[in-house]
Amino acid sequence: MKASMPTVATKPSAPLWLVYRVLVRQVATRARVAALVVLSSFMMLLGFIGGNHDPTPDDAVGLISTLGLAVILPVGSLIFASGAMADLREDQTLVYLWLRPMRSWVVPLAALLAALTPVLPVTVLAGAVTAELTGNENSLTQATVLATAMGAVAYCGVFVAFGLLVRRTLLWGLMYVLIWEGFIAGAGRGAAQFAIRSYTRSILSRMTKVDLNLADFSRTAAVVVLIATAAASIVLATIRYSRMDVD
Numbered sequence: 001m002k003a004s005m006p007t008v009a010t011k012p013s014a015p016l017w018l019v020y021r022v023l024v025r026q027v028a029t030r031a032r033v034a035a036l037v038v039l040s041s042f043m044m045l046l047g048f049i050g051g052n053h054d055p056t057p058d059d060a061v062g063l064i065s066t067l068g069l070a071v072i073l074p075v076g077s078l079i080f081a082s083g084a085m086a087d088l089r090e091d092q093t094l095v096y097l098w099l100r101p102m103r104s105w106v107v108p109l110a111a112l113l114a115a116l117t118p119v120l121p122v123t124v125l126a127g128a129v130t131a132e133l134t135g136n137e138n139s140l141t142q143a144t145v146l147a148t149a150m151g152a153v154a155y156c157g158v159f160v161a162f163g164l165l166v167r168r169t170l171l172w173g174l175m176y177v178l179i180w181e182g183f184i185a186g187a188g189r190g191a192a193q194f195a196i197r198s199y200t201r202s203i204l205s206r207m208t209k210v211d212l213n214l215a216d217f218s219r220t221a222a223v224v225v226l227i228a229t230a231a232a233s234i235v236l237a238t239i240r241y242s243r244m245d246v247d
Contacts, residue, residue: 016106016113019097023107023114027084033118036076040126043067047130060134061210064144068127069200073148074181077155078173080119084111085163085237086170104242108160108234115156124148143207150226151200157230158196161237164244189216199226 046063055063085108088097097107127144134140158176162169185195192198198214199222205215206222217225 019110047133081115081159108237147203157233
C-alpha cells in the first residue's frame with residue numbers, strides 16, 4: 001500500500017544528527033571501509049615505489065589523477081553514497097524515516113554527511129600521503145587535498161541523489177564513472193562540463209602547472225562548480241524525497 005508524502009511542513013522531531021547516526025551505521029560497514037582502505041593503500045604503495053625512482057612532476061601528478069581522482073575517489077564515493085539511500089529503498093526500511101515528521105531535506109543531507117564520513121578522511125589522507133611519498137613539492141600535496149575533498153563532496157552528493165532517483169544505483173553510478181567520465185567526456189568540452197572528473201583534474205592541473213586531459217577550467221571555477229553540484233544534487237534529492245511514494 002502506498003501513501004503520499006504530507007505536504008504540510010512540520011517541525012523535525014528528530015534532529016539531523018540522529019538521522020545521520022542511523023545512516024552512517026548502515027553505510028560505513030566494515031567491508032566497505034576495508035575495501036576503500038585497501039584500494040587507497042595500493043595507491044600509496046605505488047607512490048612509495050615511484051618516490052624511490054625519482055619521478056618527474058608529470059609522473060607524480062599522473063598517478064594522483066589516474067588512480068586517485070579517476071578510480072578511488074569516484075568508486076569509493078559511489079559505494080558509500082549510493083548505499084545511503086538505495087539500501088534503504090531496496091530493503092524497504094526507508095519508510096521508517098519517511099514516516100517521521102521532519103523536514104524533507106534532513107534525510108538527503110544526513111545521507112550526504114554519512115557518506116562523507118568514511119570517504120573524505122580515507123581518500124584525502126591517501127592522496128596526501130601518496131603525494132608526499134613521490135617526493136615532489138608541496139603544491140602537489142595541497143592540490144591533491146583540495147581536489148580530492150571537493151571531488152568527494154560532489155560525487156557523494158550526486159550519488160545520494162542517484163539513490164533516490166533510479167533503481168540499481170550502483171550500476172548507473174558505474175556507468176557514469178566508467179563510460180561518461182572515462183570515454184564520452186573526452187570527446188569535447190561540452191561533455192566534459194558534466195564530468196566531475198574534469199573539475200577535480202582542473203584543480204590538480206592548475207595548482208601543479210602540469211597539463212592533464214579534461215583539465216579545462218580554472219581552479220576557482222572548478223571549486224565553485226563542485227560545491228554547486230553537491231548542493232544542487234541535495235536539492236534534487238530533497239524534492240524527490242518529498243514527492244516519492246514509499247512502500
